[in-house]
Amino acid sequence: MSAAVTREAPFHATRVRSRARDFLFRRGEPMIWLAGAGLAVALILIAGLLVLVAARGLGSFWPRPLTLVETRDGKRWLGEILTREPIPDRKDGGQRIRVKIGNRDLNGLDFKWIDEPDVVTSGTPAHALLVERQEYGNFHGFLKEIRVGDQAVAAGDAAGLERLRRLQSEIRPRFIANREVEKRDVGAINTDLEKQRLVLRRAELAHAPDLAHIRQTTESRITELKRRYESLRERLEAERKDLGAATAVLIDAQGRTKATPVRDIVRIVTPNGLTLFARARVYLARLAEFVADEPRESNTEGGVFPAIFGTILMVVLMTAVSVPFGVVAALYLREYAKQGRLVGIVRIAVNNLAGVPSIVFGIFGLGFFVYGIGGQVDKLFFSEALPTPTFGTGGILWCAMTLAILTIPVVVVATEEALAAVPAGMRHASLALGATKWQTTWRVVLPAAAPGILTGLILAMARGTGEVAPLMIVGVVKLAPNLPVDGVFPWLHLERKIMHLGFHLYDVGFQSPNVEAAIPMVYTTTILLLVIVVALNLTAILVRNVLRKKLKSSTF
Amino acid sequence: MDTLMTSSAPGPQAQAPTVSAANPSVEGRPDVITCRGVNLFYGEKQALFDITIGCKKNAVTAFIGPSGCGKSTLLRCLNRMNDLIDGVKISGTIAIHGEDIYRRGTDVTEIRKRFGMVFQKSNPFPKSIFENVVYGLRIQGENRRGVLEEAAERSLRNAALWDEVKDRLGDSALGLSGGQMQRLCIARAIAVEPEILLMDEPCSALDPIATSKVEELIFELKERYTIVIVTHNMQQAARVSDETGFFMLGKLIEFDKTETIFTKPRQKTTEDYITGRFG
Numbered sequence: 001m002s003a004a005v006t007r008e009a010p011f012h013a014t015r016v017r018s019r020a021r022d023f024l025f026r027r028g029e030p031m032i033w034l035a036g037a038g039l040a041v042a043l044i045l046i047a048g049l050l051v052l053v054a055a056r057g058l059g060s061f062w063p064r065p066l067t068l069v070e071t072r073d074g075k076r077w078l079g080e081i082l083t084r085e086p087i088p089d090r091k092d093g094g095q096r097i098r099v100k101i102g103n104r105d106l107n108g109l110d111f112k113w114i115d116e117p118d119v120v121t122s123g124t125p126a127h128a129l130l131v132e133r134q135e136y137g138n139f140h141g142f143l144k145e146i147r148v149g150d151q152a153v154a155a156g157d158a159a160g161l162e163r164l165r166r167l168q169s170e171i172r173p174r175f176i177a178n179r180e181v182e183k184r185d186v187g188a189i190n191t192d193l194e195k196q197r198l199v200l201r202r203a204e205l206a207h208a209p210d211l212a213h214i215r216q217t218t219e220s221r222i223t224e225l226k227r228r229y230e231s232l233r234e235r236l237e238a239e240r241k242d243l244g245a246a247t248a249v250l251i252d253a254q255g256r257t258k259a260t261p262v263r264d265i266v267r268i269v270t271p272n273g274l275t276l277f278a279r280a281r282v283y284l285a286r287l288a289e290f291v292a293d294e295p296r297e298s299n300t301e302g303g304v305f306p307a308i309f310g311t312i313l314m315v316v317l318m319t320a321v322s323v324p325f326g327v328v329a330a331l332y333l334r335e336y337a338k339q340g341r342l343v344g345i346v347r348i349a350v351n352n353l354a355g356v357p358s359i360v361f362g363i364f365g366l367g368f369f370v371y372g373i374g375g376q377v378d379k380l381f382f383s384e385a386l387p388t389p390t391f392g393t394g395g396i397l398w399c400a401m402t403l404a405i406l407t408i409p410v411v412v413v414a415t416e417e418a419l420a421a422v423p424a425g426m427r428h429a430s431l432a433l434g435a436t437k438w439q440t441t442w443r444v445v446l447p448a449a450a451p452g453i454l455t456g457l458i459l460a461m462a463r464g465t466g467e468v469a470p471l472m473i474v475g476v477v478k479l480a481p482n483l484p485v486d487g488v489f490p491w492l493h494l495e496r497k498i499m500h501l502g503f504h505l506y507d508v509g510f511q512s513p514n515v516e517a518a519i520p521m522v523y524t525t526t527i528l529l530l531v532i533v534v535a536l537n538l539t540a541i542l543v544r545n546v547l548r549k550k551l552k553s554s555t556f
Numbered sequence: 557m558d559t560l561m562t563s564s565a566p567g568p569q570a571q572a573p574t575v576s577a578a579n580p581s582v583e584g585r586p587d588v589i590t591c592r593g594v595n596l597f598y599g600e601k602q603a604l605f606d607i608t609i610g611c612k613k614n615a616v617t618a619f620i621g622p623s624g625c626g627k628s629t630l631l632r633c634l635n636r637m638n639d640l641i642d643g644v645k646i647s648g649t650i651a652i653h654g655e656d657i658y659r660r661g662t663d664v665t666e667i668r669k670r671f672g673m674v675f676q677k678s679n680p681f682p683k684s685i686f687e688n689v690v691y692g693l694r695i696q697g698e699n700r701r702g703v704l705e706e707a708a709e710r711s712l713r714n715a716a717l718w719d720e721v722k723d724r725l726g727d728s729a730l731g732l733s734g735g736q737m738q739r740l741c742i743a744r745a746i747a748v749e750p751e752i753l754l755m756d757e758p759c760s761a762l763d764p765i766a767t768s769k770v771e772e773l774i775f776e777l778k779e780r781y782t783i784v785i786v787t788h789n790m791q792q793a794a795r796v797s798d799e800t801g802f803f804m805l806g807k808l809i810e811f812d813k814t815e816t817i818f819t820k821p822r823q824k825t826t827e828d829y830i831t832g833r834f835g
Contacts, residue, residue, distance in 0.1 A: 425679035429741065432637060433692040433748060434669035443695070448682050 050530075057527045060520030061286040063271040063279050066128040066140055068253060069099065069114060070121045077101050077112060078128055078140040078253035080271075087115055100517075102130075102138040103252050110137060110517045124272045127161070131250060134264040137297060137517065141252040147259070148246050156251075161270070167246050167262050175243050175263035182236050184487075189229045191488055196222050201384040266296075290524060299478065299508050300518040304525060309483055310396065310476070310498030311465065311532060317400035318407065318464045323457050325404065326411025327446075333412070334419040335441055347416075354409040362470025365402030370394055370474055390495050394475030396484045397494035402474045403467055407460035414459060418452020419445060454544040458537050465533045468502035476500040478507050501529045585612040588752060588782045589634060594648035596629060598641070603629050605807045607648070611752075611799075616774060616783045618797035618814065620790060622829070625803040627786045631754050634784065635671040636664050652752070669696070672745030672781070676757040678737035680729035680744075685721050688729045688740055692748035707747050715743035716773050735766025742773065746781070753777060755785040759792065771796050790830055794818050802826045 064080040071077070079099035087096045096115045104110055131139040143156040146164055154160035196218045203214045246262040266289075269282055293303030329350075337343045374391040382390040391397070422445050430440040446453075468476075477497045484496045509515065509522040587610035596604035604626045611617040619627035632638045633650060636657060649656050657667050669692075680688050687694075689711050690704040698704065708725070712718040717739045721732070729740055738758060745753060755774070759767040774783060774796045787793050793800050794814060801811040802823075810817060810826045821827045 423679065425675055425677055426681060428637065428640070428675065429673075429679040429681070429744070430691070430695075431640065432635060432668055432671070432673035432675075433695065433744070434665045435692075435695045436665055439695045443691070444681050 053523050053526050053530070057520065057523030057525075058287075060524060061283050061290070063130070063269055063274060063282045065124050065272050066130060067099070068123050068125050068128065069119055071114060072118045072120055076253040077114065078125075079112070082111075084116075100138075102140040103136075103258075104514075105136040106252055106256055106258065110514060126273045127158075127270065128272050129161075129250070130269040130271050131248070131260065131265055132267040132269070132301075133260060134266060134296060137301060137514075139250055139252070139258065139260065141250045141258075144249040144251040144257060146246065146248055146262075161268075164248055164262070165268055168265050168268060171243050171246060171262050172265065175240070178236055178239050178243065185232055186229065187482075188488065189225050189232070193222060193225050193229075196225070198384045205384060291528070295479065297514075298512055299504065300512050300514050300521055304499075304501065304504060304528065306480055306483060307499040307501045307504045307525075308528065308532065309485075310480065311501045311529070312536075313484060314396055314399050314403070314471075314498060314500065315461055315465050315536065317396065318403040319457060319461055321400060322404035322407045322411055322460055322464075323453070326408045326456065326460070327415050327453055329408065330412045330415035330419060331441065331446075334416050335437070335445070350409050350412050354413070357469075358406055358467055359469040361402055361406045362473045364405070365398055365470060365474040366394075369398040369401050374398065393495075394473070394477075394497055395495040396475060396498045399471050399475045399498065399500075402470050403464045406467065406470065407464050410460045410463060411453075411456040414456025415449065415453050418449035418455070421452065422448045451544050451547045454540055454547065458540045458544075461536050461540065462533055465529070465536065466502060468500070468506060471500055471503060476503045478503075478511075501525055501532070505529070585615065587611060588613045588652060589784070590649075590651050590654070591630070591633075592649045592651075594630070594633065594646065594650060596626075596633065596638070596647075597645040599643040603806050604633075607808050609801055609808055609811055611782060611784055613782050614778055614780070615798040616778050616785060616796050618793035618800045619784070619786045619803060620788075620793045620800060620829075621803035621809075623788075624805075626806040627801075627803045628756055630803070631756055631784060631786050634752070634754060635668050635673060637668075637673070639664060669748060670751050672742075672748065672750040672753045674738070674741050674745055674753070674755045674758045676760050678734065678741050678761065680732070680737050680740055682728070682730060684726045685729045685732070685740065686725040689743050689747050691744060696748070708743075711743040711747040712740075714746055714777070715739045716769060716776075717743055733766075735762050735769060738762060738766065738770060739773065742770070742777075746777070751782060753781045753783045755783065757786055757788060760788060767792075790818075802829065804829070 066078055067081050069077045069079075077099060079101040081097050081099055083098045084095050085098075087094045094115060094117045096113050099112050099114055100110055101107055101112050102110060125142075127142060129139070129141060129143055131141075133139055143161055143164060145152045145156055146154040146160055146167070154163045200215060200218045203211050208214060240263075243263045244261045247259045248262055248265065249257055249259045251257050267282075267285065271279075271282075274282070290303045291308070292305050294306060295304060296302035333343060333347060333350075337346075370393060374389070374393065374395075378386060378390050378392040426444050426448060427440055430444045431437070435443070475497050477499065480497050480499045482493070482496060484493050484498055485491060486493070505522055505525050508518040508525065512518045589611040591607050591609045594604055594607040595602065607626075607630060609617075609630075619630065621627050629638065633646060634657075638644045638646070646658060650658060652667075652670065656662075681691060683691070686704075686708055689708040690698075693704060693707055709718060709722075712721065717736060720736060721727075721740075729737065732740060738761075742753075742758070758774075759770050762770065771792065774785065777783060778798075785793075785797065797814045799812065800814045800817040802809045802817060802821075802825075804825060810821060810823045812822075817826060818830055821830065
């Protein structure tokens with residue numbers, strides 16, 4: 001018995017092993033592990049990117065303490081300590097810190113490296129101030145006094161600080177309102193002036209018989225407008241001067257003073273004496289400013305609202321152009337065109353269009369839309385404004401059109417697949433009832449394919465929102481003076497240039513004079529762009545799910 | 557395959573009429589559809605050979621035969637659904653009330669409006685039950701709510717579906733069961749008041765109970781319509797039809813009263829098929 005077992009054992013073992021290997025491969029286990037690992041790597045990369053961007057971006061609004069550092073050479077710096085690293089080329093293990101010292105107007109730089117071995121004393125003075133200003137970035141220092149005109153009205157103590165806060169919360173909104181009025185009313189007068197000039201010019205170009213009369217009316221109107229402009233300007237300037245009377249005299253760590261008009265102070269923070277709740281309030285206020293306000297200091301500070309607005313409006317316009325065109329093209333290709341070699345070639349060409357570098361589309365857009373169509377439109381409808389181009393220069397319409405031709409292939413491919421997935425039985429049922437092909441397509445095939453078409457729309461929107469390169473040459477600018485939508489007829493101004501989050505990222509991160517200071521802006525803008533893409537997609541996905549539910553097939 | 561007499565399939569026979577109970581007096585009625593010398597080619601391949609057959613008014617004509625024998629092809633010729641397939645060539649004449657439907661200049665959609673068609677796989681549209689039934693009317697431009705509602709109720713009643721769906725006409729048709737969907741397709745086909753009902757294996761995807769319901773329905777519908785049905789199921793042909801055509805390899809082997817075909821067929825092949833020696 002035992003002899004038999006020992007003799008058979010080796011044979012039995014090999015058979016088990018080979019069976020196990022066989023089993024493993026037949027079940028595809030290694031492949032499943034490989035696929036799982038691939039997915040895991042992809043997820044880790046995406047999550048890592050998101051966490052990095054979110055931490056860097058959202059963290060930048062959090063008020064950090066101001067540290068006062070005195071170095072061996074007798075200089076004192078007040079700033080936020082950002083990073084600490086070993087001093088290069090020194091073997092003794094000394095560290096250096098990077099401090100955001102602010103006070104760009106006094107120091108010339110926002111950031112400074114300080115070697116820790118050189119630091120004599122350091123501390124966080126409780127009454128240190130961080131003043132966010134309209135210009136020159138943040139001021140780090142202390143309050144010396146408050147002046148109205150030439151009179152000192154408060155000293156730099158706690159009561160003075162309280163007085164400054166009150167003054168700021170009273171004066172700043174009035175100053176902003178003043179500028180809003182200027183923008184709106186002066187803008188309206190300018191629009192009207194330009195209109196009068198164009199009326200006259202049009203009459204001149206057309207050799208109108210009552211030219212003299214027109215000239216007279218327009219000129220009297222222009223005189224009237226100029227008079228109104230002068231009185232408005234005087235009133236606004238007087239108010240502004242009045243608002244500018246109060247100044248806060250600030251003093252920096254080195255004892256240099258700086259007088260700042262209270263109207264130019266955006267926010268006053270005493271970061272060293274804040275409770276957690278107060279910190280959170282500052283954080284939210286900064287976040288709100290970022291999302292809802294206009295940029296300051298060549299885009300490196302303030303908000304990005306015009307860019308958010310421009311991006312979303314442009315993507316919506318783009319979708320409104322690319323989806324109908326894409327769907328119609330796909331309908332013809334799939335439903336009407338005779339399936340043959342030519343259609344095959346067209347299909348391959350459309351698919352390959354998606355792989356053309358986007359800058360090529362930008363150049364095409366510049367040549368075709370801006371100079372070609374835009375130039376013709378100007379000649380035909382806006383000839384009186386020439387040589388100033390109206391549509392013959394970059395604008396939101398051309399941005400949307402350029403992106404539309406870039407995303408049409410995506411829509412075509414998705415729609416074609418959706419159409420192909422509509423069961424033949426449904427078409428036959430409709431045709432057998434005496435419907436024409438068009439009735440069948442319109443009433444049965446398209447509704448059944450709608451969820452798939454929406455998938456195409458989602459892909460197109462994601463692609464379009466993230467695109468920057470072609471937009472730089474067809475109408476996206478660093479700073480647009482007006483939003484493309486406002487209260488002046490016709491409300492939606494398709495010829496206007498816009499700001500765009502993607503371009504804002506590039507501009508702030510690589511083209512700004514103060515790249516270091518703009519780094520938080522780069523991260524926060526990235527998050528915002530991601531949030532917008534996700535929000536647009538979620539909307540489309542919700543619509544798609546509603547449609548899917550309506551079309552859900554039965555399970556029997 | 558089960559033979560006619562020894563079938564053990566459950567359900568339908570119990571309620572369904574037997575062969576002899578089928579309307580025996582169809583002789584002498586006029587032909588609604590007449591096919592004469594019909595040949596059909598899919599490209600080079602000939603699928604129908606010289607078919608001559610007539611379908612009588614208010615009678616059920618069944619086409620039976622093994623798979624690929626051309627019975628569905630012939631059915632689709634009747635309302636020109638074969639036009640949808642590339643490379644189909646047809647010769648011979650197919651006429652409704654003596655009017656050639658393949659004559660040049662004929663409006664295909666007008667012809668199809670005279671037929672209702674029910675397919676093997678139920679194919680409701682991804683719309684509400686109501687919109688499914690009135691689809692045919694809508695494409696003819698009928699949009700008056702009252703007319704549509706009236707037609708929907710009438711068709712659903714005639715299709716024996718009204719009581720099951722009357723409270724949820726606005727629900728998606730895709731939420732119905734398989735048998736209900738097939739009856740919905742029948743309701744959709746008869747909503748436009750066609751003269752002729754073409755049924756292409758209407759019960760092959762249904763369970764026995766749903767099958768028996770559809771068969772009862774066919775029996776009732778022939779009061780008003782001329783029905784042509786293609787079926788794989790010989791018991792079904794025996795139960796519901798008045799006349800039966802047996803097809804093989806694209807040829808019409810035998811065409812006669814159903815009773816004759818199933819009890820004393822003249823051709824040996826027919827007998828072999830219906831007794832289950834092949835197929």
